[in-house]
Amino acid sequence: MSLRRLQVTLIVVGLAALVVMAGLFSTAVRVACLVVVIVGAWWTEPERSRRGGGWWLLVGVGAALAAVGFVVAELSERSVTPAGIAAIIGCALVVIGATIGFPVAPKRRIAARR
Numbered sequence: 001m002s003l004r005r006l007q008v009t010l011i012v013v014g015l016a017a018l019v020v021m022a023g024l025f026s027t028a029v030r031v032a033c034l035v036v037v038i039v040g041a042w043w044t045e046p047e048r049s050r051r052g053g054g055w056w057l058l059v060g061v062g063a064a065l066a067a068v069g070f071v072v073a074e075l076s077e078r079s080v081t082p083a084g085i086a087a088i089i090g091c092a093l094v095v096i097g098a099t100i101g102f103p104v105a106p107k108r109r110i111a112a113r114r
Helices: 003-021 029-043 045-049 055-075 078-099
Strands: none
Touching: 003 029, 003 055, 003 078, 029 045, 029 055, 029 078, 045 055, 055 078
16 A cells, blocks of 8 residues: 555544544434445555554454444444443544554655765
8 A cells, every 4th residue: 555545544534433433423424434434444454564553453443343332322222322432432543543553754864965
């Protein structure tokens, strides 16, 4: 995956997780954002095997936790609060993982002039 594609994917995934976490939009919008989080975790999966790819574990586990928590919260009235908290924690893990994993462009070394 190219540097730019990884950067854009992590930005979009982080923003989508924030939308799910905030809960300010309709269920359809939050489901769409949850799908974006899951697809983004899947797209960035090859990066976990690279050096410094430990951040992906946060994104992957967070996406799974957010999906399960969101689905349970929507389907079960008895467990709305615990499942909602799990979804929020999962989204927070996704945001943290995307922040840690966000690559910056390598700095160019400037040769010392003599």
